[in-house]
Every structure is written in structure tokens, then in C-alpha cells.
Amino acid sequence: MSSAENSYTAKDFSSDQEVKWCPGCGDYSILKQMQTVVPTLGIKKEDLVFISGIGCSSRFPYYMNTYGMHSIHGRAPAVATGLKLTNPNLSVWVITGDGDGLSIGGNHLIHLLRRNVDLNVLLFNNEIYGLTKGQYSPTSEFGKYTKSSPLGSLDHPFNPLALALGADATFVARTLDRDPQHLRHILEQSHQHQGSSFVEVYQNCNVFNDGTFEAFTDKKQRPYTTLDLKEGEPLIFAKGEKGIRLNGLKPEVVELSEGFSPNDLWVHDSSDATKAYILSRFFDESLPRPLGILYQEKRFTYDEALQNQMDKAHEILGAPDLDQLLRGKNSWTVA
Amino acid sequence: MSTVKELQKVTIHFAGDSGDGIQLAGSQFTNTTALAGNDLSTFPDFPAEIRAPIGTVAGVSGFQIHFGSVEIDTPGGRPDVLVAMNAAAYRKNIPNLKSGGVVIANTAGFDKRNLRLAGYDDEENPLDNKPEELQFYEVDITKLNREALKDLKMSPREKDRSRNMFALGFVYFLYSRSLENTLQFFQDKFKSKPEVLEANIRSLKAGYNYGDTIEALQRYRVEKARLPKGEYRNITGNQALALGLIAAAQKAQLDLFYAGYPITPASDILHELARHKNFGVKTFQAEDEIAAITAAIGSAFAGGLAVTATSGPGMALKTEGLGLVLMLELPLVVVNVQRGGPSTGLPTKTEQSDLFQALYGRNGEAPVPVIAASSPADCFNAALEAAKMAIEHMTPVILLSDGYLANGSEPWAFPKSEALPEISAPVMQAADENYLPYARNHAGVRQWALPGTPGLEHRVGGLEKEDRTGNVSYDPDNHQKMVELRAAKVSAVAQNYTPTTLEQGEPEGDVLVVGWGNTKGAIKVAVSQARAAGLAVGQLHLRNLHPLPSDLEIYLKGYRRVLVPELNNGQLVHVLRSQFLVDAQGFDKIKGQPFLAEEILTKIKELMPHE
Ligand code: SF4
Numbered sequence: 001m002s003s004a005e006n007s008y009t010a011k012d013f014s015s016d017q018e019v020k021w022c023p024g025c026g027d028y029s030i031l032k033q034m035q036t037v038v039p040t041l042g043i044k045k046e047d048l049v050f051i052s053g054i055g056c057s058s059r060f061p062y063y064m065n066t067y068g069m070h071s072i073h074g075r076a077p078a079v080a081t082g083l084k085l086t087n088p089n090l091s092v093w094v095i096t097g098d099g100d101g102l103s104i105g106g107n108h109l110i111h112l113l114r115r116n117v118d119l120n121v122l123l124f125n126n127e128i129y130g131l132t133k134g135q136y137s138p139t140s141e142f143g144k145y146t147k148s149s150p151l152g153s154l155d156h157p158f159n160p161l162a163l164a165l166g167a168d169a170t171f172v173a174r175t176l177d178r179d180p181q182h183l184r185h186i187l188e189q190s191h192q193h194q195g196s197s198f199v200e201v202y203q204n205c206n207v208f209n210d211g212t213f214e215a216f217t218d219k220k221q222r223p224y225t226t227l228d229l230k231e232g233e234p235l236i237f238a239k240g241e242k243g244i245r246l247n248g249l250k251p252e253v254v255e256l257s258e259g260f261s262p263n264d265l266w267v268h269d270s271s272d273a274t275k276a277y278i279l280s281r282f283f284d285e286s287l288p289r290p291l292g293i294l295y296q297e298k299r300f301t302y303d304e305a306l307q308n309q310m311d312k313a314h315e316i317l318g319a320p321d322l323d324q325l326l327r328g329k330n331s332w333t334v335a
Numbered sequence: 336m337s338t339v340k341e342l343q344k345v346t347i348h349f350a351g352d353s354g355d356g357i358q359l360a361g362s363q364f365t366n367t368t369a370l371a372g373n374d375l376s377t378f379p380d381f382p383a384e385i386r387a388p389i390g391t392v393a394g395v396s397g398f399q400i401h402f403g404s405v406e407i408d409t410p411g412g413r414p415d416v417l418v419a420m421n422a423a424a425y426r427k428n429i430p431n432l433k434s435g436g437v438v439i440a441n442t443a444g445f446d447k448r449n450l451r452l453a454g455y456d457d458e459e460n461p462l463d464n465k466p467e468e469l470q471f472y473e474v475d476i477t478k479l480n481r482e483a484l485k486d487l488k489m490s491p492r493e494k495d496r497s498r499n500m501f502a503l504g505f506v507y508f509l510y511s512r513s514l515e516n517t518l519q520f521f522q523d524k525f526k527s528k529p530e531v532l533e534a535n536i537r538s539l540k541a542g543y544n545y546g547d548t549i550e551a552l553q554r555y556r557v558e559k560a561r562l563p564k565g566e567y568r569n570i571t572g573n574q575a576l577a578l579g580l581i582a583a584a585q586k587a588q589l590d591l592f593y594a595g596y597p598i599t600p601a602s603d604i605l606h607e608l609a610r611h612k613n614f615g616v617k618t619f620q621a622e623d624e625i626a627a628i629t630a631a632i633g634s635a636f637a638g639g640l641a642v643t644a645t646s647g648p649g650m651a652l653k654t655e656g657l658g659l660v661l662m663l664e665l666p667l668v669v670v671n672v673q674r675g676g677p678s679t680g681l682p683t684k685t686e687q688s689d690l691f692q693a694l695y696g697r698n699g700e701a702p703v704p705v706i707a708a709s710s711p712a713d714c715f716n717a718a719l720e721a722a723k724m725a726i727e728h729m730t731p732v733i734l735l736s737d738g739y740l741a742n743g744s745e746p747w748a749f750p751k752s753e754a755l756p757e758i759s760a761p762v763m764q765a766a767d768e769n770y771l772p773y774a775r776n777h778a779g780v781r782q783w784a785l786p787g788t789p790g791l792e793h794r795v796g797g798l799e800k801e802d803r804t805g806n807v808s809y810d811p812d813n814h815q816k817m818v819e820l821r822a823a824k825v826s827a828v829a830q831n832y833t834p835t836t837l838e839q840g841e842p843e844g845d846v847l848v849v850g851w852g853n854t855k856g857a858i859k860v861a862v863s864q865a866r867a868a869g870l871a872v873g874q875l876h877l878r879n880l881h882p883l884p885s886d887l888e889i890y891l892k893g894y895r896r897v898l899v900p901e902l903n904n905g906q907l908v909h910v911l912r913s914q915f916l917v918d919a920q921g922f923d924k925i926k927g928q929p930f931l932a933e934e935i936l937t938k939i940k941e942l943m944p945h946e
Contacts, residue, residue: 015794017806046789051633054797062794062807067786069636070796071629072659078626082633082641083786085617086592090637090786108629111622306617313612320614322585322752326578330516331568331749332370334559 008039015065026177026203033183043091051080053100057124060095074105077112092119098139110167115302116195126205134208162280164198171197172295178217229292234265339554344403346411351420353396356499361398367516369569372559375402378410379742383682390452392423404558408856412931422453443477483541497538504542565748572711572740577607579718584640587758590615592634594627599682600738601644601672624649628656635665638785644670666725673737675927684927685739688903693733700818702825705881707735709855712747723758766790772805779824829882840873847894851877860932
């Protein structure tokens with residue numbers, strides 16, 4: 001088998017295992033786009049590793065013909081950290097979901113992001129527990145009726161991107177299962193970013209939460225309900241009819257036909273943490289839902305810093321000498 | 336003029352407030368004693384609180400050292416000498432002191448306030464009513480020490496910080512010790528604080544010189560021990576364990592990856608390893624115990640010698656991770672430095688009560704080899720063995736230590752690196768068209784295919800595996816087969832054990848004392864005393880607690896009675912009874928303290944048949 005770069009096709013990344021998601025599940029699309037994108041990234045197949053936790057999304061590694069681990073519930077970020085620190089040459093992808101990554105594994109996720117280990121996190125958000133057959137998840141809307149909340153859920157939902165920004169993530173993006181091109185673009189950008197990349201993918205669970213993102217994916221509604229973030233460009237949506245301007249720190253929707261020009265609008269700058277945070281709070285019907293890269297920052301990665309320490313230790317303490325280590329500083333001889 | 340008397344062995348107990356620097360004084364006395372060539376064993380005993388209530392009995396921190404010109408196997412039972420920095424330290428320890436023992440009391444620590452805090456009724460000073468069989472040195476250490484530092488620009492509080500060194504200096508004088516090693520230690524430790532350096536030097540010397548001024552003082556000398564030939568250093572259990580892990584990584588030519596979360600009494604392993612990054616040691620302080628074990632699992636997948644260490648509560652959190660790594664069949668060493676449980680329990684006290692947890696504490700059929708260290712220096716060998724077993728058998732291994740081993744110290748005849756066993760990791764070097772992730776060798780061991788190796792791409796996970804291919808399988812027969820294969824692989828570990836031998840005694844006799852872990856020294860002393868008294872008693876100490884050695888049964892059945900002393904409520908004894916159908920008897924102590932040899936001896940005598 002060749003491991004030369006750029007000679008792969010999507011088929012090379014498809015494993016021999018039968019894919020067992022429900023027909024129509026959004027996970028299929030994400031898998032397909034991943035298999036399409038990886039041959040173009042210039043990574044050797046043997047250097048790609050997918051690490052997942054538990055849940056529907058976490059079956060993902062079984063279907064990629066690469067190294068992979070289907071670990072335990074919520075722990076994929078920690079597993080991936082140990083893997084990456086041991087072999088920094090690997091391209092490591094964490095596949096998680098809203099239950100896995102934000103409920104049971106929330107702690108590991110935020111600590112991974114603040115450490116900025118150089119790996120990619122894809123959080124498939126379907127706002128429901130699918131594998132356990134339909135309980136509300138930490139991203140389900142308040143009042144959601146499910147089997148475990150027959151009178152409506154009492155939980156205030158997480159805003160995953162605001163959480164990631166709060167944890168000082170260095171790459172924060174949102175994309176959709178139903179938009180292959182957008183999805184591929186974000187996967188590429190995520191790979192390119194050095195440090196922890198956090199990508200939320202709106203994923204339809206057609207069995208237990210069908211249509212939850214319909215407003216954002218439906219071709220007719222999407223132009224009006226979402227905002228495509230483009231670096232250096234003004235925030236325009238609704239087919240060019242509307243834009244967003246900042247009034248102080250307050251975002252406002254303005255009609256471009258009513259005397260506002262693109263010059264009045266907020267221009268997207270993904271290096272601005274404050275604006276990224278404001279964007280992440282576009283989270284109800286009053287504002288369009290931002291898609292794309294909200295934030296990216298170049299910050300030293302944990303793996304780099306660790307390697308620097310290792311090099312430095314070698315420089316200061318010298319080459320390892322086991323006998324000297326065992327002897328220690330204060331030894332004596334019994335003759 | 337003082338006279339010098341020769342002693343074979345002595346036990347000194349240093350005690351004071353937990354802010355009094357007792358542990359430092361104790362460890363300095365230990366290092367000096369080791370360098371003087373004595374055999375020794377130490378036992379630090381301190382409260383869980385960093386600054387426990389000042390002046391109270393609960394806040395007393397202690398450090399006991401037993402040293403001698405003869406072999407020393409325990410930190411000593413009842414001390415010969417008590418150094419009491421205050422009334423609480425006195426109150427806590429005086430009942431243990433040997434008759435005829437010596438008390439060095441800091442009289443400044445027996446003022447009204449201290450007496451009240453120590454709980455003496457009506458502020459009655461015990462020094463006014465001293466037991467006659469004891470010998471007292473009443474010294475106003477605080478005052479004399481301040482006097483010695485009077486021209487230094489420090490507050491009285493700052494000056495009092497080095498009064499522990501005054502006490503140490505006095506003990507050095509009594510035991511004819513050189514100040515050299517401690518003075519050198521000051522030079523290194525206080526390099527950047529000249530006034531603290533000066534204060535410590537002066538305090539130590541003042542304490543020593545004070546001894547010189549007392550009339551008719553009895554001094555002692557303890558000659559070098561006749562230890563077996565070799566090079567020695569003094570070492571604590573946690574240090575030895577860390578070095579054992581580094582040695583294993585070197586021998587296996589793997590990088591050591593250590594993930595841990597701060598927990599008493601395991602943290603010193605992390606501290607020690609973090610100092611040796613030039614050995615390729617990567618240490619990772621994780622966000623919690625679960626992240627520590629799962630990060631280690633990630634490292635094991637990538638080909639690191641992965642290790643995580645913790646204590647009981649952390650072990651509970653690692654349970655699910657242990658199940659995963661067992662399914663993945665990757666090497667991992669999980670160290671449990673046991674402490675008193677359950678729950679948060681007694682963080683700074685010692686216990687052996689996590690044996691059942693190590694043997695059985697997982698969901699599903701989940702056998703894991705379990706190894707126990709038996710002395711501070713033995714933690715080195717135990718760590719090396721655990722790592723070798725994990726790597727060569729592609730399995731998690733639980734290594735049991737405990738607070739007493741972790742913080743205790745003894746002289747260690749450290750080995751030469753070339754004398755250490757080789758470790759061969761079953762790493763697949765190159766692509767093989769027939770590669771199956773869960774194909775096994777004769778010992779039931781699968782191969783280690785590392786990410787980054789072309790042509791060996793494969794997926795692993797916690798779902799049941801199909802035999803050989805490792806694909807997910809829900810097939811009923813396959814599940815039974817895999818459970819059996821994993822169990823057989825762990826059982827096969829026993830084939831590499833060195834044959835079981837008795838520590839002492841004949842193959843047959845009246846009472847066989849079977850122990851594991853830190854009880855070895857106390858049992859050794861008790862059994863040798865019983866044997867010296869003509870009793871037919873033997874000692875067997877277990878290194879491997881799962882799987883148990885198959886030749887164990889011969890010994891268990893060769894004795895009329897089997898006694899199993901444990902610092903728990905009877906765990907190994909339960910295993911031995913069920914596995915070998917022997918009428919073994921437990922002897923349990925669950926007080927957060929190690930056994931005294933005399934306690935075991937008394938029990939042995941009770942079990943002797945009366946003819
Ligand atoms: S339950 Fe929902 S998320 Fe899971 S596979 Fe089926 S459709 Fe997809």
C-alpha cells in the first residue's frame with residue numbers, strides 16, 4: 001500500500017466495516033465529507049488517528065480506514081491528548097457529540113481547549129441522546145419534550161461555541177451536515193490550524209430529533225436564518241438585504257435598502273476575541289446563526305511547549321545516564 | 336565530661352506541630368545516619384491538614400527512625416527517644432515510649448497556652464510530674480535558639496523557624512553524628528536566601544554545642560551496620576517507584592508517559608518524575624483522575640510506556656478506564672499508593688484495604704495482574720516488574736504501594752543498569768498483509784501496532800472484539816471465547832514468576848505467616864523471634880496477588896495453621912481461603928498505622944498448638 005502523499009482517494013479511507021447509523025442520519029454526510037477531504041490534506045494515511053467517546057457519532061472511527069479508537073464515554077479529549085503528546089507527528093481528530101462532549105466529558109473538553117493541544121475536535125451536535133433512544137441532551141432547548149422529560153426539560157442549554165470561547169479555544173467554528181462544501185472547507189481550516197480546533201457540526205438525528213436544524217439547513221429559510229462568516233467581509237445575510245452593525249457592543253440587524261451601506265456594517269475579523277464572543281451569542285431568533293470560523297488565534301500549543309521543555313531538560317541535565325540516576329547524590333559503599 | 340556508650344540499635348521519634356519542620360529534621364537525621372553506614376527504616380506520620388490546629392494533639396506531626404549496626408526491618412515499635420517540641424507532641428507519644436527511654440522536651444512548648452491546647456487538665460504541666468523510669472532533657476529550645484540568632488535581622492517568628500535545627504543539632508550531639516551532610520544540604524537549599532542559610536547553620540551548631548555544655552551527658556555511638564557489600568543510597572518508596580519506572584522505560588526503549596492528578600500519598604511520584612525529563616519522561620498533570628488514566632491509555636496506543644498513579648479514591652475513578660485498556664489489550668501500569676479508606680478516609684495514614692478493589696473492582700469479567708511492593712526500596716523492583724509484565728503481556732497491571740512505603744525510607748543497594756532485566760515490547764515494526772489486531776502468540780499476547788506505522792491501520796475500542804480481527808462483535812460464542820482468552824492471557828503471566836520460596840522457616844511446621852505489601856518487615860522480625868524461641872514458624876511473602884503463584888499451595892498445606900496479618904479487615908485471607916480451601920486465619924489492624932512486630936508475635940504464640 002502506498003503512503004505517498006496526495007495519491008489517495010476517498011475510497012482509501014473507507015474501512016471494510018458496514019456503516020450502521022440509521023438511514024438518513026446526518027452522520028453519513030459528515031463521514032463522506034471527511035473521507036473526501038483527508039486525501040487533499042497531505043497527511044499520510046498512517047499518521048491519521050480518530051479518537052471518539054460513546055454515542056452515535058462516536059462510531060465514526062470504525063468507518064475510517066485509519067488508526068482509530070472508540071474509547072469510553074466523554075474521555076476522547078483526554079485519550080487524544082495522551083496520544084498526541086506521545087507522538088506529536090500524528091494528525092489527531094476527536095469525534096464527539098453533545099452528550100459525550102458537553103455532558104459526561106465536559107470537563108475534559110474545556111481542559112483540552114485551554115491547553116491548546118494541537119488536535120481537532122468535531123462535535124456532532126444533534127441536541128438529543130440518540131444511541132440511548134431519545135433523552136434531552138445538554139444542548140436541547142429549554143422545555144423540550146422527550147422520554148425523560150415528558151413535561152418538558154428544565155435544563156438551560158449549553159451554547160457550545162460560547163463555552164469553547166470561554167475555555168480560551170484558539171479555533172472555534174460552526175458548520176452543517178447538510179452543506180458539504182461548507183463542511184469540507186471548515187474541516188480543511190480546522191486541520192490547518194495549529195492548536196485545538198473546535199468545530200460544532202449541526203447534525204440531524206432524523207429518528208429522535210428530526211428537523212431540529214431545519215431552519216438553518218432548509219434552502220429557502222437558510223439565507224434569512226444564518227450568517228455566513230467571511231474573513232474581512234461585512235456581515236450581510238438575507239440575500240444581501242440585511243446586515244449586522246455594532247452599536248457599541250450591541251449587534252443590530254439593519255436593512256441595506258433603508259439607507260445603510262456595507263460600510264456601516266460590522267466587518268468579520270476572526271482574530272478579535274471580543275467580537276467572536278458577541279457572535280457566539282447570536283443564539284436566538286432575533287439574530288441569524290453564524291456559520292464558519294468565529295475565532296482563530298495563534299498561540300503556542302501544549303505539545304510544542306512540552307517538546308521545548310524536553311529539549312531544555314536535555315540541554316541542562318545532559319544525556320540520560322541511568323546509573324547516575326540510580327546512584328543519586330548521596331551514596332556510600334559497603335566494602 | 337560526657338561519656339559515650341555503644342548501642343546496637345535505637346529508635347528516635349521526632350514530634351511537634353505540623354508547622355515545626357519535624358519532617359525536615361527527621362529526613363536530615365535519616366540521611367546523615369545512612370551516610371554514617373547504619374541500616375535504618377523510617378516512618379513519617381503526619382496529619383492530613385497542611386496547618387492542622389496549632390498546639391493540639393490532632394496537629395502533631397511525627398517522624399520515627401529506627402537505625403542500627405544490625406539489620407533493621409521496621410521503623411521500630413516503641414521509641415527509645417522522644418523529641419517533643421510541645422506539650423501536644425509529648426501527650427501523644429509519651430505512652431509509647433520504652434521504659435528507660437529519653438525525652439527531649441522543648442520547655443517553651445509547655446507554656447500555659449500549649450498545655451491548654453494539648454488538653455492537660457488544670458494546666459498541670461506534665462514536666463512537673465515526670466514518670467520516674469524516664470530520663471529527661473528539658474531544654475528551652477525556643478529561647479536558646481533565639482539567643483543564638485539574636486543579631487540576625489529577623490522577626491522572632493522567623494527565628495523560630497529554624498528551632499527544629501537546634502533540636503536536630505542536639506540529637507546529632509547525643510548520637511555522635513557529623514553535621515557535615517546537613518550543612519551541605521543548607522548550602523544547596525538556601526542558596527538564594529543568605530539570612531535563612533545563616534540562621535539554619537547557627538541553629539544546628541548551637542544545638543550541637545548546647546549538648547557539649549551539659550555536664551555528665553550520656554552520649555551514644557551506633558557503629559556501621561554490616562550490610563552486604565555494595566553501593567547504597569537512602570531512598571523513599573515513592574522515589575524508588577519513580578526510578579523503577581524510568582529504568583523500565585530505558586530497558587524497553589520506550590518513552591515514559593506519566594499522567595497523574597495530585598493526590599496524597601501518590602503525588603511525590605509525579606514530583607520525582609517531573610525532574611527527569613532528560614530521560615524522555617513526559618509528565619502530564621491531568622484535570623482529573625479519569626483524564627489521567629485515559630490520557631495514559633492514549634499514550635499506550637501511541638507506543639509510550641504509560642503509567643498513572645493515584646490512591647484509593649482516584650482508583651475508584653479510574654475503574655472504567657481500566658476496563659477499556661483491558662479490552663484494548665494495551666500495556667498500562669496503574670499505581671495505587673493506598674491510604675486509609677473508604678471515601679476520603681485517612682489521607683495521610685496507611686492501610687492495605689484496596690486489595691479487593693484491585694482484584695475485583697471493575698464491571699464485567701476483568702482480570703488484571705496485581706503486584707505489591709513490600710518495602711520502600713522494593714518499590715523500585717516492583718515498578719520495574721509491573722512495567723515489564725504490562726509491556727510483554729500487553730495488559731494493564733496494578734501496582735500496590737501504600738502511604739507507609741511511599742514516605743518511609745531505607746538504605747538501598749541500588750543495582751547497576753546492566754544488571755536489570757531486559758524488556759522486549761511486542762511492537763510490530765513493518766506492514767504485514769496478514770496483520771490481524773487481535774491475533775495472539777503462544778502466551779495469548781497480541782502485537783502492538785503503533786499509529787504512524789504504514790499498512791497497520793486498525794481500530795480498537797471498548798465494544799467486544801471479534802477474535803483475531805478485533806472487529807466489533809456481538810456474537811454470543813465469540814463473547815465467551817474472548818472473556819476466556821483475556822483471562823488465559825492474564826493467567827499466563829504466572830508462568831514467568833520465580834518459584835515461591837519462604838522468607839524463613841522449613842517447608843512444614845506449625846504456623847505459616849503469609850503477608851503481602853508493607854507488613855514484610857514486621858512479620859520478619861516477629862517470625863525470627865518466634866523461631867529463635869524454638870517455634871516451628873515460617874514466613875511467606877507474596878509479590879504477585881493476581882494471578883497467585885501456582886506453587887503457593889504446597890506451602891499453605893505444609894503448615895498446620897496459616898496466619899495472614901493485614902492492615903485491612905481481612906482481604907488476602909479471604910482470597911486464600913476461597914482459592915485454596917485452607918483454614919487460614921486473618922489478623923487485622925485497621926488503625927492507619929503499620930503493624931508492630933510484637934503484635935504479630937503475640938498472635939503467632941496464640942496460634943501455636945498446645946501440646
Ligand atoms: S439515532 Fe439519530 S444520531 Fe443516532 S444514528 Fe440514528 S439518526 Fe443518527
